[in-house]
Amino acid sequence: MSAPHSEQASGRSRGPGRPRQDDISDRVLDAVLALIDADTPVTVNAVVARSGVSRAALYRRWATLPKLVAAALDRGRSPIELPEGGSALETLERIAPQPGDDVLAGYSEARLRQRLRLGLADHAVQREYWESHVSRRRAPVTAELERGRRSGEIRADIDPEIVQDLLAGMYYYQVVVRGEQLQSPEVIARCRAATTLIREAIENRAPRPDRAPHRQR
């Protein structure tokens, strides 16, 4: 659930002295979030009026309004940091939040619920958020699962995308259907148990006597 602030999507470039472009992006993203928080429809006109940034400058940074809204909603999310060393399966368990962890990595639960609501109401924003933010954020975990497959640690027939859907889906289900708080120790324990179950499911246990013995008989 923890996730990177996409530099590409927010139009930031890091350099000495924090260039002016940064300030413009910040002002625009602040304006979008302020409109969302005030339950005001996010239109280009409203963003221009509130941020004082020109329409042209705005479109130079974000080609479409859904791209801009998605970037604003992603603000404050941090990248998944994969631990150094260890097997791919160990990585999977290590990145699962533990009791006491900041499950949302700085992102607030209120913002998460708001983002999901806006996505459900506006399919273009939802798809943009998926394509520019969530799917990119998943890439390092996909790579890690692929590494595990190559090393023979993870079953060759496992699809990393399905593994990630299952794991992330577990967390989303707590928020979206159960109406739980992700910080709750009970929820963290439930999600960790799910992670362990998935880990066991994808582990390559071959050569396993109950799979291969028939050839030897």
Added chain:
Amino acid sequence: MSAPHSEQASGRSRGPGRPRQDDISDRVLDAVLALIDADTPVTVNAVVARSGVSRAALYRRWATLPKLVAAALDRGRSPIELPEGGSALETLERIAPQPGDDVLAGYSEARLRQRLRLGLADHAVQREYWESHVSRRRAPVTAELERGRRSGEIRADIDPEIVQDLLAGMYYYQVVVRGEQLQSPEVIARCRAATTLIREAIENRAPRPDRAPHRQR
């Protein structure tokens, strides 16, 4: 994802001649859905005005407004029908939708998205929906998984609630995060692959030589 229309929650009683009480419940639930569809806040006054049913009659059927809203949002959802015969693990695979199935069992995708949105905006409605509808709907599947545990078919350490969170979470993730349509053949295939993975994970393969041999050495 398919799910029962809770008779209890909607206040229906089935008998000959379709008693008048039925019509009253229908009128009220219709009124709530009409307000939701018109993006009008659902208040008791608005429901009374629109349905023509008295405040007292309304409160006799639903003790609170969240209970009423949850009942309205659950309208049209049908129960999970467990197939007769077969093992618990087979049941799990059989109830997973196949290509061509009506995944939402009569419920519409638009209503699903709307329900999730309203739940994310109103925690009381969300919790009510979970307690009066979703958690009840899951009960037969929980019982089926328990049956599998008792018969030794499913691992004794498996928690049926976690299995259901994972499976249902997979479907919700498609809608809520990926922004996909549940009817899409690709989505159905992905969710079926996830179900198979979970089935393999919970299957009791003991006595398995790679688990128990140390004692024998």
